Amino acid sequence: MNKIWSSIIVVSLLYALCNQKMEAINASVLSVAEDTFMFVVPLLLLTAFWNGILYIANDTGLMKKMEHLLHPLLKKLLPDIKHDHQTLAYVAGNVVANMFGLGSAATPMGLKAMEGMQANNKNKNKASRSMVTFLVLNTAGVTIIPTTIIALRHNAMSVDPMGFVGCAIIATTCASVAGLLLDRIVNYRE
Amino acid sequence: MSSQLILPLLILGIFIYSLTKKVDIYASFIRGVKDGLGLFIDIYPSLLAMSFAIALLKESGLLIFISDLLTHGLPMIPSEVIPMCLFRSFSGSTTLVILVDIFQTSGVDSFAGIMASIIEGSTDTTFYVISLYFSYVKIKDISNSLWIGLFADLIGIICAILLTYTFFS
Structure with a gap:
């Protein structure tokens, strides 16, 4: 990240120097901190609200219920840890939180799940099959309610902030299925 | 039939479910929002x-x-x-x-x-x-x-x- 970030900045500045775009560069350097703030704050306020609703779902045990629904599926997906119920619960919690577009709630549970899988891992330096499958599930990120994008579209005065959701669900599902299939084909040959 | 129904129905569902449980959901909500705001940093x-x-x-x-x-x-x-x-x-x-x-x-x-x-x-x-x-x-x-x-x-x-x-x- 460090290298990508610094090279983008250096290359852009050099390119701007060659093309005499200094005026635009100056303007954006002076306004970028405030622009970012103005864009983060409304986003954060809506996310905070959503977080409140989610805590209700969590405290009343609704999240647990959803996790139970996912259990049979996860056992099939992660055969290496099917007897480790604690870890499976963390995996389920992570997947459920991701579904609701809450990355910040998903990450702590995902890390706990990784810890559990590492405890079951025979070679501590190499990723186990379960870890790979779990990460494919995570990077493809099945999201049913993409909270952040809805918030952004709402802020941008969209006439239909949620109109894209159906297509996004189909696309994210395709990505997950494709990733999981490739993982099965490549990593579960025996 | 529209995407406008998703959010209200979801929230309604969560609240109706909560009514069957003895949980102080007002406190849960406040705590959730507080933690959410902390994300700014x-x-x-x-x-x-x-x-x-x-x-x-x-x-x-x-x-x-x-x-x-x-x-x-x-x-x-x-x-x-x-x-x-x-x-x-x-x-x-x-x-x-x-x-x-x-x-x-x-x-x-x-x-x-x-x-x-x-x-x-x-x-x-x-x-x-x-x-x-x-x-x-x-x-x-x-x-x-x-x-x-x-x-x-x-x-x-x-x-x-x-x-x-x-x-x-």
Whole structure:
């Protein structure tokens, strides 16, 4: 990240120097901190609200219920840890939180799940099959309610902030299925 | 029949379920919002770092130059959306910044705006997830997880583009 970030900045500045775009560069350097703030704050306020609703779902045990629904599926997906119920619960919690577009709630549970899988891992330096499958599930990120994008579209005065959701669900599902299939084909040959 | 029903029904469902439980959901809500607001300190620095880099990339004209090159190869993707496809797997904050930029310049309900929204929702930031999770348990050999993750991203982006053409053009 460090290298990508610094090279983008250096290359852009050099390119701007060659093309005499200094005026635009100056303007954006002076306004970028405030622009970012103005864009983060409304986003954060809506996310905070959503977080409140989610805590209700969590405290009343609704999240647990959803996790139970996912259990049979996860056992099939992660055969290496099917007897480790604690870890499976963390995996389920992570997947459920991701579904609701809450990355910040998903990450702590995902890390706990990784810890559990590492405890079951025979070679501590190499990723186990379960870890790979779990990460494919995570990077493809099945999201049913993409909270952040809805918030952004709402802020941008969209006439239909949620109109894209159906297509996004189909696309994210395709990505997950494709990733999981490739993982099965490549990593579960025996 | 519309997407307008999703949120109210979801919230209604959660509240009705809560009525059957003896939980102080008012306190839960307050706690959730408080924790949510605390995220500002976590996300503002990384977003600013990325906004800065993207602003330079854009204002220098370099982004337009690269997008133009790729537009010739991939004419079915609007040129504003190309940088998003490029950054989607690498940096979540970068794609968010590009997404907002597309909303501002092309319009949130434009073809490009909708395609970008679907792409943003189709996958997560593969590089970030993999480096965070594996470094947490100190695993060095990540097996083939990165390639499978990137493959899933690619499928997600292709689906997003096809779906936009099917339902929004």
